[in-house]
Amino acid sequence: MKYLPLFADLEGRECLVAGGGENAARKLRLLLRAGARPTVVASAINAEIRALARDGKVRVVQRADGLPDLSRRRLAAYALIVVADADSDTAEAFAAAARQANIPVNVVDRPDLSTVVFPGIVERDPILVAIGSAGAAPVLVRRLREQIEALLPSRLGHLARFAQRFRTAIAGTQPDSGRRRRFWEIFFDGPVARLVLEGREPQATSAMLRLVNSGTAPSLEGSVALVGVGPGDPDLLTLRALRAMQDADVVVYDRLIGDRILDYVRRDAERIYVGKARGNHAMNQEAINALLVAQARAGRRVARLKGGDPFVFGRGGEEMAHLQAASIAVEIIPGITAATGCAAAAGLPLTHRDYTSGVTFVTGHMRDGAPEPDWASLAATRHTLVIYMGVATAGIIGDRLVAHGMRPAMPVAVIENGTRPEQIVARGTLATLGATVAGRGIVGPALIVIGDVAALARESAPGVDARAQAYAQA
Ligand SMILES: C[S@@+](CC[C@H](N)C(=O)[O-])C[C@H]1O[C@@H](n2cnc3c(N)ncnc32)[C@H](O)[C@@H]1O
Missing domain, CATH: 3.30.950.10 (Tetrapyrrole methylase, C-terminal domain)
Structure with a gap:
């Protein structure tokens, strides 16, 4: 491992950014999001940085000539030095001075001069995922970032904050650390967390208060998602379908679902084939309904994959009615139907x-x-x-x-x-x-x-x- 990943607390800390172009502006946006107080040193400043200076968000020291004072004493005030849009001599001078003063330094596009690098990030504040390749493949990092971006629910940050609100209360009702960990493991897989992710926080709060007041651990309730996976091209999967396929403990699928779609199912999920070629049903509809109910009753999250859209000639209506009659939570995830695809x-x-x-x-x-x-x-x-x-x-x-x-x-x-x-x-x-x-x-x-x-x-x-x-x- 070439770099040790650490998250730096820069709230209220002084940082120095050398350079006034687009690269510098990009780093400034990140530093400001982290609450840092940046000073920009550059001979020319672009419009975005000028606007930030006008708003009092950054301090700008414009220098027409040469390097600023890079003495150890001057640099000691900074928690981080970023060198962006600089020529090679300037970059090397900053990097050498920062190393001498023991201050973390990042030189954009020069990992050889940097002691720290900016990772690719996926943010669902306060959840933060950082991805790096130690400079080996930045485009691959971008791809991974896009894939993780697509996988993580948009309200994941809400879920983290929701859990934080109840941490003290749960510590009170579950004093044993093992049981407490188990509580949270079940919680994040369970119905209350799902309500938060669906944006139904008032209902989630009521359900959580009931759990806290009863002092019991939530039981693992199973559920079924009827997932429309489109006509076959995996690029036509919706983000919600992809998430359901990644969350599922068990995946139930038939002949219309090709391997290219199944490749997106979580690796360790159980896969159950229920056939359905014309006139050659590996399992009839009643048996499929019974299977879905049995799997959900065993506390498992089931993704029932349906070609196209579950409600367009997909018998999704029948499966939904059967599950509801058995009091199983069911979610319908629409897909691109064969006609439009x-x-x-x-x-x-x-x-x-x-x-x-x-x-x-x-x-x-x-x-x-x-x-x-x-x-x-x-x-x-x-x-x-x-x-x-x-x-x-x-x-x-x-x-x-x-x-x-x-x-x-x-x-x-x-x-x-x-x-x-x-x-x-x-x-x-x-x-x-x-x-x-x-x-x-x-x-x-x-x-x-x-x-x-x-x-x-x-x-x-x-x-x-x-x-x-x-x-x-x-
Ligand atoms: C049982 S219906 C399911 C329809 C599906 N729920 C939907 O919304 O597309 C199966 C029929 O959908 C059509 N179909 C599904 N996928 C298709 C594809 N990739 N190309 C052409 N037709 C398709 C065919 O007419 C097939 O016989």
Whole structure:
């Protein structure tokens, strides 16, 4: 370990910043956030630093010539010296003087001259995460910072302050340090902490007061999040979905969830596959409902991953109702549904106002005995139609809509594996819908888009569509 990470208390302390450009301004912003009292020494000062000086936040010593007095005696007043926007000679002179005076010094972009470095930070005050690479890979540090930024709940600081408010009270009710630690471990995983993170602090306070007054440790209550994970491209996960996947003790998923999404699940979470290919259910819906309840009752946080959005043809409503009936806390995390994800990936504007006044989502899945969709009104609507689960019945859908008066030449686009690397976009007409699906070897998951906007879809280049070629040769 080249550097020992320490957090410096600079509240009210004098710091010296050599330089008056953008680098100096960036460091000044940080120093001011930490409550330091900076003095800037430079020959030229940029507008931001001038404004800070006008507001009395920094003291500026403008010098047209050479170096200031760097004697040990003069420098002793400073808790930290930062050298920014300086030429090499100036930087080396400051660094040497600071070392001699035993004052921590940071020279921007010169780790060789620095005794301390500024880490990348993610701030949820009072929580602070610092990341460094000892100068080896600053761009990697920035990437990591972005990833941690995305992972940490925005109200994490509120949670830390909430816990702080109750520290003394909990120390009173839980005098044994082991039990106290266990209390806080359970607390941070439990429902009260969740209320704080959701911004429901009054309810969290009441719940916490009940816990404090009863003198008991909170029990670990399980919960289920129905997490919409979008159509397949992990970049389309929401931040909330990502957090639920990282928090979960157990993840329940089915066939629509690819490995690229599962890569974002916490490494040590248990994974339970519940199948669900068409007509080949590894576990039926009742068994899935029972599994979710049993896992939550065992005190576990369950993430039930659903392709697209949980409430769009996802049976999320049924799972939610079942969990609520069993008094299990359930959270719904919306996702990008296949229609919007696939349309974007195919460059197909679903409601382009030159072509349509709306969009209708329909299931093409025709269950035995269940009534068929209302073809007459679907054929009459001037909406774009998006058919989910319609691959197996594509020919019937085309025939029914034509029979009910939709024009046979109506443009159609079929998007298979939308947003994924193996995406196929095939264009055709309503009259040839069945043939288009069969001709391109489309087996799903696929969406059928019917309407004038479908003519705008970017069709997959034939050379890219390897499976269709193999199909054509067979
Ligand atoms: C059971 S539904 C689930 C829909 C999901 N809840 C949503 O909001 O997208 C499954 C159907 O969604 C569509 N689908 C899901 N992901 C898709 C993708 N990546 N490309 C094309 N269609 C997809 C297909 O029509 C598939 O048969």
